[in-house]
Amino acid sequence: MDIIRIKNLNAGFPTKRGLVRAATSVDLTIREGECLGLIGESGCGKTVLGMTIMRLLQPNTIISGEIFYKGQNLLALKEEEMRKLRGKELGMILQNSTTSLNPVLSVGDQIAEGIILHEGLRKKEAREKATELLEKVQIKNAAVMSKRYPHEFSGGMRERAMIAIALACSPSFVIADEPTTGLDNRTMKGVISLLAEVAKSKSMLFITHDLAAASEICDTIAVMYAGEIVEWGDVDEVFSAPLHPYTSGLLNSLPERGFIAIPGSSPSLIDLPGGCRFKERCACSEERCARAHPLMKEISSSHKVRCHRYD
Ligand SMILES: Nc1ncnc2c1ncn2[C@@H]1O[C@H](COP(=O)(O)OP(=O)(O)OP(=O)(O)O)[C@@H](O)[C@H]1O
Numbered sequence: 001m002d003i004i005r006i007k008n009l010n011a012g013f014p015t016k017r018g019l020v021r022a023a024t025s026v027d028l029t030i031r032e033g034e035c036l037g038l039i040g041e042s043g044c045g046k047t048v049l050g051m052t053i054m055r056l057l058q059p060n061t062i063i064s065g066e067i068f069y070k071g072q073n074l075l076a077l078k079e080e081e082m083r084k085l086r087g088k089e090l091g092m093i094l095q096n097s098t099t100s101l102n103p104v105l106s107v108g109d110q111i112a113e114g115i116i117l118h119e120g121l122r123k124k125e126a127r128e129k130a131t132e133l134l135e136k137v138q139i140k141n142a143a144v145m146s147k148r149y150p151h152e153f154s155g156g157m158r159e160r161a162m163i164a165i166a167l168a169c170s171p172s173f174v175i176a177d178e179p180t181t182g183l184d185n186r187t188m189k190g191v192i193s194l195l196a197e198v199a200k201s202k203s204m205l206f207i208t209h210d211l212a213a214a215s216e217i218c219d220t221i222a223v224m225y226a227g228e229i230v231e232w233g234d235v236d237e238v239f240s241a242p243l244h245p246y247t248s249g250l251l252n253s254l255p256e257r258g259f260i261a262i263p264g265s266s267p268s269l270i271d272l273p274g275g276c277r278f279k280e281r282c283a284c285s286e287e288r289c290a291r292a293h294p295l296m297k298e299i300s301s302s303h304k305v306r307c308h309r310y311d
């Protein structure tokens with residue numbers, strides 16, 4: 001069963017300089033219980049994709065396509081219906097826990113908020129549940145910490161609190177957007193093992209730059225480049241036998257593989273080039289790469305790629 005099915009999704013931001021095409025023709029599915037890792041360089045559209053699913057982008061964003069959650073198209077729902085799903089069935093751990101938490105509300109009350117709203121519990125019961133959730137995300141002295149404010153939490157604890165908020169109403173699907181950015185190494189490892197635990201029982205979209213964490217947590221991987229998916233498949237296949245030259249480039253830029261950076265930079269999303277979007281930086285580029293935009297090609301039932309080499 002698919003829990004999320006994204007079909008031909010486009011998201012663009014109108015700006016003075018033109019339309020920023022942050023996501024183009026995205027097709028992805030996430031099965032029940034699966035964790036899909038979304039990787040790609042900064043600015044390629046990962047957060048925009050996550051925010052489009054949650055329908056949290058600014059109102060003037062131009063969005064087309066379909067996002068089915070358990071068969072219903074989220075993009076066709078009224079805002080009121082969407083609000084009922086957000087936080088209850090769809091949880092999101094945002095990219096920046098420091099700015100996402102409310103500084104003037106205790107952490108316990110912030111967790112309790114969603115529980116009161118979606119599950120109709122009374123304040124006292126919701127606060128008790130909040131404490132249980134803080135215990136679950138391994139915050140020591142949860143009962144005491146629950147009454148404390150975000151500034152009294154360390155970065156790692158804030159991230160855990162964000163995870164507790166996202167999990168408060170037992171959502172079926174969770175989006176975690178770079179939950180470990182800005183954390184020191186040891187704290188990061190703790191948060192990753194917590195997420196790995198969460199991923200065991202939930203369907204998840206895990207947005208990350210941390211390829212090691214992705215290989216630990218995810219079942220499948222989608223690689224995004226300049227607003228489009230260029231490779232998508234089983235995690236072991238994508239990491240051990242990447243098909244797209246861009247994916248190979250990302251893997252070769254890892255310290256253990258020699259730190260070889262991909263030359264050049266990604267194209268402007270306002271003025272996307274014709275043909276393959278990666279051609280300028282690609283060592284395998286041929287004449288046809290300038291001529292035609294490659295389509296996503298199914299290499300096997302568990303591996304797809306957008307590259308002319310496989311035509
Ligand atoms: N509100 C907006 N208006 C105009 N452009 C935007 C807006 N929000 C995002 N963008 C642009 O859309 C593109 C994709 O942004 P996004 O935040 O999704 O990148 P990302 O892949 O999440 O990067 P990172 O890894 O750094 O988090 C970027 O070029 C960004 O500048």
Ligand SMILES: [Mg+2]
Nearest residue numbers: 046047048095
């Ligand atoms: Mg992002």
